[in-house]
Amino acid sequence: MKKIGIFYGSSTGTTQGIAETIASKLGVPASDVIDVSKMNADMVKGYEALLLGTSTWGDGELQDDWYDGVKVLKDSDLKEKTIALFGCGDSESYCDTFCDGIGIIYEDIKDSGCTIVGKVSAKDYSFSSSIAVIDGMFVGLALDDINESDKTEERIDAWVNDIKNHLA
Structure with missing residues (x-):
């Protein structure tokens, strides 16, 4: 299996918990599940695969720590890296910006030469509405652990099973 780093931005702990669940599975x-606020170019370089998780805030904004995290990614060589995205959102209160955070990260890295896997x-x-949806597919794992928590485990399991092939 490729060396995997899981980087997450989490203000309330939900995305961190999802990151830890994914890591366990x-x-x-x-030690390879890292708060994005601590991410640097050397860390990125040390992994063959990056799993990047963010929550979405306000009207479709990234979790705060990801603004610097995206800069680190843009300054890093992502060629030949496998990247999978996951994120949390609120599909009822913010139904028009659901999981936009993963869409923002996707837009920032899609032309970097990396291979993005794990569309759902x-x-x-x-x-x-969601900018994270392209041609009927989320660019990564989208979760609503507030309104659809009963689907979280099943969605994580299906996504992990899908990306495993790309991480071998």
């Missing part, structure tokens, strides 16, 4: 050591069909979600 993939057998990624806790948007058909089983309730929301009105």
Whole structure:
């Protein structure tokens, strides 16, 4: 398996918990699950695969720590890296910007030469709009642990099973 780094931005702890769950399911050591506020270019360089998690705030904004995190990614060589995105949002209160955070990161890295994996069909979600959806697919794992917490575990399991092939 590729050396995997899981970087997350979490203001309330939800995205951190999701990151830790994903790590457990993939057998990624806790030392490789890192708050994005601590991310630097050397860390990025040290991993073959990056799993990047963010929550979405306000009217479709990144979690605060990701603004610097995106700068680190843009300044890093992402060629030949495998990247998977995951994020949390609120599909009821913010149905028109649901999980936009992962869409923002996607837009910032999509032309970097990396391989982005782990797209998820948007058909089983309730929301009105998201920049994270392209051609009916979320660019990564979208979770609503507030209104659809009963689907979180199943969605994580399906996503982890999908990306495992790309992490071998």
